[in-house]
Amino acid sequence: MRNKLNKLLRITCVLFLIAPTSIALADHVPTQTPYDISIACDSSNGNVTVTWQESDGFESSPPERYAIGFDVNENGTADAYAVANSTGWETALSYKSYVFSASYRESIFGNTQGTFNAKVRADNDTDASYSEWTSSVGVACDYGGTTTTSTTTTTTTIPPTTTTTTLPPKVEEVYVEPEPLPPPPEEIIVDIVVEGVDKTYTQADVNDGTIERDQERIDNELEFGCFMTNAQIERGDCIIIIEVYEEEDYEEEYDTEEKLFNDVDVVDEVEDEFIEEEFIELTEQEIEELEKQMEFEVKELELKEEVELFEFDSEEEAKKFIETFIEVEEFLEELEEVEVEEIIFEDIPKDIIIEIEDEIIEDELVEEVFTDESEAETEVQEQVVEEEVELTEEEVKIEVAELEEVIEEIIVLDIPKVTEEELEEYTEEELIEYEEAKEEAIEEFVEELETEEVVEILEEINDVGVENLAEVSQEVIEVVAQVVEEVITIAQEEVLTQEQTEVVAEVLGFTETEDVQIIAEAVKTDENVAQAVDEFVERAVEFAKNDSDQEFTLADATTEIAFESFVASPVSVIIDIDLDAINLSSIANDMTTDQKEKAQEVIVPTILVRIVSFAMRRFD
């Protein structure tokens, strides 16, 4: 008896272990049937809401959308029509719903009477996986008919005054019986053989496009050997092998007409085969890519045979090496194609001005291949030939005239015009007074200029070149100096555009555009810099008069002013130090790149000389 009980217990245990396994496996169907379907009627507006619960997510093909079948009948079926929602599976066990409005139902069934039945199915079109339909749920949700309104106007004529009085319109609600809509289409059943299986489709499948997709799959399987929809093919899920025939190969392979001109049947057969195989038209880009790939593979094979000296840590490195090799070869081929023209000079001009324009040689990119993977990075080197434009005297004159014209157009000074003869007759006091009045007028006018006008003048200065400003009149120089000062003030108050910043940077001799903002900030705290901005143009003009070949930048003006103030008061360098303002973490952030470079040129040799002298002393 005990043994029997034990046996029964064991069998029960085994059954218990088997049963949950099968339940658990049921969860792992490709696409689970939605759970907990319900239907509700909103009597206030006649909307019918079908609600269902999403699966727990344990499925290999989660729903991409849900199909909702519906019908109105008392049988509880919902096979006549189907719609699909726009969202698929989102959150495990969350609820989704679909609303059938009264007007929609009326448009389909002619009225909202009867029991509205619905059922739901989860669809995954990508994997062609569809769940079972849920059981149907139904609800009676009659929302009445459509209401319309009409107005009646009564005109009463009252004799003998013959006055016509129009009474306010009387509004009456009139129920108009809606015209019966055509009867719903009967459920259709379509039988199509898919992959050798006779597949049956319902009206719902027709509505949601299942038939079309299955048809696409059949067609694509025949064409590409992939049982996939067009969308999947376009996405690249199917690996399509394209046979590309080189023109020469084709001629060799298919030019059988000559050899077999007597055998017409054979030639026709071969041509037909070719036409069948040429089913994909490649774009030019695709052909180029394929050609590149072929070239790469050929080169790879060649190099593997020829070059055994190179050892690469990874395939990527080897690939990069081959790519670079091909690029270099192409470049050399291009070089060979360049024709060198012989130019014979008959009359060599005395002054030869060489103009080299900005040129970025993009084709000559050099790729560095690092042996250490951690350091492996591609560096694109741009070879930029710096602009060196030297204006001829005539060009300078033209540019100066343009600058003066622009300044005359923009700047209108509110001071009486004085000729040179009149100025010569002025006493020293009168002359000083006139200069001050003029300076004040320029300052006032320039302050009121718009940013665009200021930048326009600066562009003209750039065209002339600061070094050529000596050619312009003193008045123009003063205006230009004031404009330069003004643009720095503008840079403090507003953000200049990139183009405007570049113009300002060029005038001040900066290589980096960020330096404009640095100077705008430095002017607030550093007196030397502020003075340098103020006097930059005058100093640049003076510098140019000395026939120096070097460029004069704002950094030079700053250094000059610093030296002058040091000579005037050496102690001020120590006294004027504000220790609180010093922040070691941003020690050189308030210096322009140009200034840093100039300081570096001085500090580094000084320290090096000191170190060398120490070393010499030790050895002595």
Added chain:
Amino acid sequence: MINKLWSWFIQAVKETLNLAWTLVGLIIATLTLTGQAQQITAIATLITLAIWLLTIGFRK
């Protein structure tokens, strides 16, 4: 005491003269710099020079 101070002064002048080229370089560097960098270089130069001169005896 006065003699000691006087001899130190003479030594300090000698040492400063030895450092003349370095000091010129540092002064020019200071003048070339702007902003905080200029101030720090000036302070560092002066403090180092002071320490250098005060430690003449110690270094010998």
